[in-house]
Amino acid sequence: MASARRSYSRASEAERREDLILATLDCIAEDGIKGATVRQIAARAGVTAGLIRHYFTGKDQMLQAAYRAVMDGMTRTAIKAAREDEAPRARLRRFIIANLTPPITDSRTLSLWAAFISHIQTDPSFAAIHRENYLAFLQEVETLLLAFFDERGTALSPKQCRSFAISLNALVDGLWLEGTLAADLFDEHELADSALASVEALLRLTPGELALEK
Amino acid sequence: MASARRSYSRASEAERREDLILATLDCIAEDGIKGATVRQIAARAGVTAGLIRHYFTGKDQMLQAAYRAVMDGMTRTAIKAAREDEAPRARLRRFIIANLTPPITDSRTLSLWAAFISHIQTDPSFAAIHRENYLAFLQEVETLLLAFFDERGTALSPKQCRSFAISLNALVDGLWLEGTLAADLFDEHELADSALASVEALLRLTPGELALEK
DNA sequence: ACGGCAATTATTCAATCGTATAATAACAGC
DNA sequence: GCTGTTATTATACGATTGAATAATTGCCGT
Secondary structure (H helix, E strand, C coil): CCCCCCCCCCCCHHHHHHHHHHHHHHHHHHHCHHHCCHHHHHHHHCCCHHHHHHHCCCHHHHHHHHHHHHHHHHHHHHHHHHHCCCCHHHHHHHHHHHHCCCCCCCHHHHHHHHHHHCHHHHCHHHHHHHHHHHHHHHHHHHHHHHHHHHHHCCCCCHHHHHHHHHHHHHHHHHHHHHHHHCHHHCCCCHHHHHHHHHHHHHCCCCCCCCCCCC | CCCCCCCCCCCCHHHHHHHHHHHHHHHHHHHCHHHCCHHHHHHHHCCCHHHHHHHCCCHHHHHHHHHHHHHHHHHHHHHHHHHCCCCHHHHHHHHHHHHCCCCCCCHHHHHHHHHHHCHHHHCHHHHHHHHHHHHHHHHHHHHHHHHHHHHHCCCCCHHHHHHHHHHHHHHHHHHHHHHHHCHHHCCCCHHHHHHHHHHHHHCCCCCCCCCCCC
16 A cells, blocks of 8 residues: 655755745634634645644744734834835825725734733733834834924924824724724725824824925 | 542622632733633632533633633723823823833733733634724723823824824733833832823823923 | 755644533512 | 432543654755
């Protein structure tokens, strides 16, 4: 009896790791964290379960890599949207809008974010990843704010800049969370428009100063 | 061989259900959702595992009851803080402060909230519970805002009231989330003070109009 | 073309999960 | 005090989990 084994093809380490992480995210998005079993992930990636432990120390480490991938993707999408413009005002506006329109306001993205958020409390590794991304996001907001107020000719102390950044970040996060959780309650552009108006108020700008085209 | 069984005492249905729910929350707060197994919960409640299915259809239904208990607790704590005062301005202020001080800004509360949030995407029952609480919270904010602007003598259209409520809620939620996740980054009263100043800006009030004692 | 390294598969294992069922002990009503 | 009801325990079951080990197959260097 000759045993019939699956035929397979070898892949580079980077390629396999990415495949496995992508499969992990697919599983989580579909069934939540409970759907992310080594077997289901492997099946989705087109490999067998044992291979996971060849590329990762264990399932936990792979989940951490997946979390990192999700947060990096979100942060980078928003930052890239801001960087595409030259004028500080437009950059700030685009940054806010990007955080409240797809692909960031997206059911799948929220599912992934939500699945990982609870691990922050339990696992220090996840806490570190969160902290890292939160501070990076805050730093980006501060940079955008400094440039904007500089262009506007308004003085902005570092302390107030940081305070603004924290509030702005909280507002955007909150709108993103509730807006995506209850997507059916909001129109297409309602979230982004609401955010722009709110940020104008938050920064004590004149109405329309940020949102309206000049 | 006479079998020696545990001695036990009977309890009323309401009592047992509450014990089981409290035990569930303890388990979740300690080990996350993965620590909430029927055996661990039963052990913590001082009963055996089988009893859970005598009071609940299954583990899922008990988790839903536990989620409802957490959200009710949070909402009620905030609302009660607001209702203790008579003056609309003080009520609004107290409501905001209550949402950004213990026991709402509390590591345990956040753990519980986070553990459940991911279920909203997967399980419609959890989505319904979330929706219910979100709308109740929003309604409370609108009521507080209407009273406040009425006292102030400022006109406030229903549309703008709702818009304010959504933004205010998002801001408070975001500050609560990040502030509790990274509690070590913020001072004792920094969060609440920051929220009050931000809400003043959000509502286009004069600085100190909400926060300062008269 | 071929030998050897290691990427991948196949299989097994012990642990733990939620649930179902039957035995039993506590308590209420009489 | 006895009896019936049922809350509670005890035990068992099948499924599933993450991990460990051994077998094998693809592929690169020569």
